[in-house]
Amino acid sequence: MRGLSKPMTESLIELDRVCLAFSGRAVLEEVSFTVGRGEIVTLIGPNGAGKSTIMKIALGLLTPDRGQVRRAKGISIGYMPQKISIEDNLPLTVQSFLKLRPGTTDAQVTEVMELVRIAHVATCPVQQVSGGEMQRVLMARALLGDPDLIVLDEPVQGVDITGQEELYRLISRVHRHKNCGVLMISHDLHMVMAGTDRVICLNRHICCSGAPENIQDHPEYQALLGQRADAIALYTHHHDHHHDSAGNVVSGDHGEGCDHD
Amino acid sequence: MIDDFILSAILAGVLVAMAAGPLGCFLVWRRMAYFGDTISHSALLGVGLGLALGTTSPWVIVITCAAISWILLFLERGGKFSTDTLLGILAHSALSIGLIIIALQDNLRQDMMFLLIGDILAIDTPELTGIALMTMGTLGGLIYIWKPLLSITVHEDLARVEGVNILKTKVIYMLLIALLVAFAMKVIGALLITSLMIIPAAAARTMARSPVQMAVGSMIIGSLSVVMGILLSSQWDVPAGPAIVLSALLLFLLGRVLPKGFRV
Numbered sequence: 387m388r389g390l391s392k393p394m395t396e397s398l399i400e401l402d403r404v405c406l407a408f409s410g411r412a413v414l415e416e417v418s419f420t421v422g423r424g425e426i427v428t429l430i431g432p433n434g435a436g437k438s439t440i441m442k443i444a445l446g447l448l449t450p451d452r453g454q455v456r457r458a459k460g461i462s463i464g465y466m467p468q469k470i471s472i473e474d475n476l477p478l479t480v481q482s483f484l485k486l487r488p489g490t491t492d493a494q495v496t497e498v499m500e501l502v503r504i505a506h507v508a509t510c511p512v513q514q515v516s517g518g519e520m521q522r523v524l525m526a527r528a529l530l531g532d533p534d535l536i537v538l539d540e541p542v543q544g545v546d547i548t549g550q551e552e553l554y555r556l557i558s559r560v561h562r563h564k565n566c567g568v569l570m571i572s573h574d575l576h577m578v579m580a581g582t583d584r585v586i587c588l589n590r591h592i593c594c595s596g597a598p599e600n601i602q603d604h605p606e607y608q609a610l611l612g613q614r615a616d617a618i619a620l621y622t623h624h625h626d627h628h629h630d631s632a633g634n635v636v637s638g639d640h641g642e643g644c645d646h647d
Numbered sequence: 648m649i650d651d652f653i654l655s656a657i658l659a660g661v662l663v664a665m666a667a668g669p670l671g672c673f674l675v676w677r678r679m680a681y682f683g684d685t686i687s688h689s690a691l692l693g694v695g696l697g698l699a700l701g702t703t704s705p706w707v708i709v710i711t712c713a714a715i716s717w718i719l720l721f722l723e724r725g726g727k728f729s730t731d732t733l734l735g736i737l738a739h740s741a742l743s744i745g746l747i748i749i750a751l752q753d754n755l756r757q758d759m760m761f762l763l764i765g766d767i768l769a770i771d772t773p774e775l776t777g778i779a780l781m782t783m784g785t786l787g788g789l790i791y792i793w794k795p796l797l798s799i800t801v802h803e804d805l806a807r808v809e810g811v812n813i814l815k816t817k818v819i820y821m822l823l824i825a826l827l828v829a830f831a832m833k834v835i836g837a838l839l840i841t842s843l844m845i846i847p848a849a850a851a852r853t854m855a856r857s858p859v860q861m862a863v864g865s866m867i868i869g870s871l872s873v874v875m876g877i878l879l880s881s882q883w884d885v886p887a888g889p890a891i892v893l894s895a896l897l898l899f900l901l902g903r904v905l906p907k908g909f910r911v
Contacts, residue, residue, distance in 0.1 A: 445808050465808040472801055476676040477855045486798040487809050527805070537808075 396423040398461055398535045398567040399444055404453035406439060413439055414450070415591045419584075421535065426561060426568040428578040431588035437571045438468065440588065441539055444569065464533030466524045468540050468571075472513055480515060480523055481508045487530045498526045502556060518549040525553070529560060536560070538570035554579045653881060655775055656767045660873030660891065662778045663831045664843060666785040668851070668865030670824055671844025672858070676800045681731065682719075683841040685738040686821070687828045689715035690837045692741040694762055695748030705777065705829040712825030715741055720817075742837075764888035765836035767877065774833055781830035788823045792816050797858060835888045842892045843869055850899035868898050 399421050406414040414436045421427045421444075429437050442448040443455060445465055457463075472478065484495045499505045502522040507515050515523060521541060528536055541557065542550040558581050561568050572578050578585055578598055586595040674683045692715070693708030700707065715737055722733050749759065770778075789796075795816045798806040807813055831840050851864030875898075876891030883890075 442804070445804075447804050447807060463808055465805055467802060467805055470802050470805075473676050473678060475849070475852050476800065477852070477857055477861055478801070479857070482857060483801065486794065486801060486806075488794070488798075488811065 396458065397421070397456075398423055398458050399569070400454075400456040401440070401444060402454040402456070404440065404443055404450040404455065406436075406443065406448070406450045412590060414443075416453070417588070417592055418453075419586055419592070419595070421567045421569045423534070423567050424561075424565045425583045426557075426579065426581055427570075427584045427586060428582045429569070429571045429586050429588055430574070430578065431593075435589040437588055438539060441537060441569070441571060445537055458534070461534040462531055464528035464530065464536045466528040466536070466538040466541055468543065470520070470524065474513055478512050479509050480504060480512050483512045483523065484527055484530065487527060490530050494530055498529050501529065501560075502526045518545045518553075521545055521549070521553060522556075525556065532564060533566060535567040535569065538568070540571050540573045543573045652768055652770075653877060655770050655772075656877050656887065657874055659770045659775050659778050659834050660767055660877060660887075661870040662775075662782040663827070663834045663840075664847065664869030664873050665866045666782045666827050667831065667840065667843040668847045668867075668869040669789055669862040670785065670820075670827055671848040672851075672862050672865055673796060673800065673820065674841075674844055675848045675852070676797075676858075680841065680845050681734045681738075683824065683844050685719065685734045685741070686712050686716060686824050687837045687840045688738040688742040689745075690828045690832055690840075691745030691749070691762060693745070693829065694832065694837075695745040698752050699748055705832070708829035708832065709822075709825050711741075712828055713822055716821040716825065720821075760886075761836065762832065763836045763838040764886055765832065765834050765839065767834050767887045767891075768880075770833060778830050778834065781826055785823050785827050788819060788826075792819050796820055835891060839888045839892055842895065843872070846892070846895040846899050847872060850895070850902045853902045853905065869895065872898055 397420050401420070402418050404414055404417045405412070417436075417440055419427065429440065431437050439448065443450050445463065446455070446457070472483075481495050481499070484490065484498065485492070496505075499508055502525055504515075504519060504522050504526060507519055507523075512520075512523065521544075525538070525541065528538065536557075538557070542553050545553060557568060557570070557579060560566070561581070570579070582598050584595055585598050587593040671683070674680050689712045690708050693711030694703075696711055697703055697707035719730075719733060719737060722728070723730055728736075746759065749762070795806065795811045798809070798811050799813055799816055803813060827844075828837075828840055831843070835843055847865040847869035848861065850868045851861045855861035855864050872891050872895035875894035877887055879885070879894060880887040880890040
């Protein structure tokens with residue numbers, strides 16, 4: 387079955403043939419995948435492919451027209467939204483922002499700020515921290531309350547390569563320690579976090595999915611990224627079809643890594 | 648020294664300002680100033696409907712304002728027009744229909760000016776009691792929804808994922824505004840109540856380091872505006888409602904030109 391490449395220990399969230407259309411235009415067609423405990427799943431795809439939409443469906447923020455979403459009973463989900471714009475007239479410090487999560491204690495806030503290294507901006511207005519710091523603030527909010535599943539929408543967007551590497555290391559460390567599931571959208575078509583169990587290439591439907599290849603050893607990639615390469619992996623993928631400029635499927639050559647006809 | 652009716656007026660105005668400031672902070676944070684206007688314009692429709700039904704009970708106004716808010720929520724979900732446009736349509740339709748209904752009442756030729764800018768110097772004791780209860784109820788309700796409403800204001804999707812009941816929180820907030828507007832009609836009128844929500848909140852921004860500080864600051868600045876306005880009004884013999892708004896504006900401008908040390 388497409389999207390289910392290996393057996394899971396415990397499925398945290400399961401999407402089954404999800405379809406959604408906005409005012410008659412299909413946005414998602416028959417999308418199915420599962421995120422299990424301890425698994426890292428990365429969604430990639432071009433702009434307008436429906437990545438954020440499928441993520442919102444997984445989070446329960448949107449209801450699909452057809453298909454089913456099953457979330458394991460009683461799991462807690464940490465969500466890191468893509469970008470956040472807070473009205474300048476709202477005086478809110480970073481730690482107050484974190485405390486907005488229901489049931490959060492000061493001790494938890496302090497702990498999570500240490501973890502993502504934002505303690506130095508704890509009392510800064512949340513509108514005034516840098517882009518990279520803001521990403522870590524949002525990640526801190528997602529990590530509060532020890533979630534079973536972390537959902538990250540383009541976590542390294544707008545962050546320089548050093549910052550990206552640090553964020554990925556952080557996700558990886560949290561993942562290792564808590565053995566939680568991770569579902570994230572990558573901002574880049576070809577680069578995903580090292581340790582990703584499964585990459586899903588989405589363009590309204592799932593084009594292909596599978597484990598990222600052992601691209602880290604690729605000489606060109608090494609030359610490009612040097613020692614930083616250990617935090618990032620490349621994903622090469624070939625489809626059995628092409629998309630025209632409107633995103634519609636047109637027939638094309640088959641390639642490896644393709645599991646549908 | 649000071650007449651009783653002036654004292655009643657100041658008390659009523661301060662009570663309204665205490666409720667209006669914190670509610671107004673959320674209007675500012677949520678970029679919803681025009682929403683406040685729509686609700687308060689709907690109050691005139693409520694007055695009209697009340698007169699047609701032969702009552703001056705503020706609850707008719709509360710219900711009317713709440714109904715208009717519901718219509719807005721419903722239309723917003725339809726997504727055909729932007730919220731801005733919908734607010735413009737609703738606000739002025741409600742205002743006009745209200746004024747027409749009021750004008751059609753044969754038995755009553757009320758001066759409509761008082762409906763628009765209030766008649767604070769004519770507040771009687773039962774009205775004062777009603778306003779006091781409204782302020783307590785509104786502040787109590789706002790404390791109850793404070794954290795979830797703040798969370799929704801910052802990021803609605805994030806709040807929803809974290810288990811905040813979005814609809815309940817928003818509905819309570821709308822009802823609190825409806826409650827405030829209905830009981831503040833006599834104090835500051837349908838046209839000016841929004842200014843008592845927005846201006847003190849905006850003025851408090853410069854000195855506030857947290858949401859709570861800004862809310863408390865807006866209560867203080869709003870109350871000061873009321874006292875200044877009423878004194879100005881009796882001094883110059885001008886309408887009290889506009890004088891209160893002018894005072895609030897002066898305090899806002901004062902905050903803008905304060906030396907850097909007083910500002911955040």
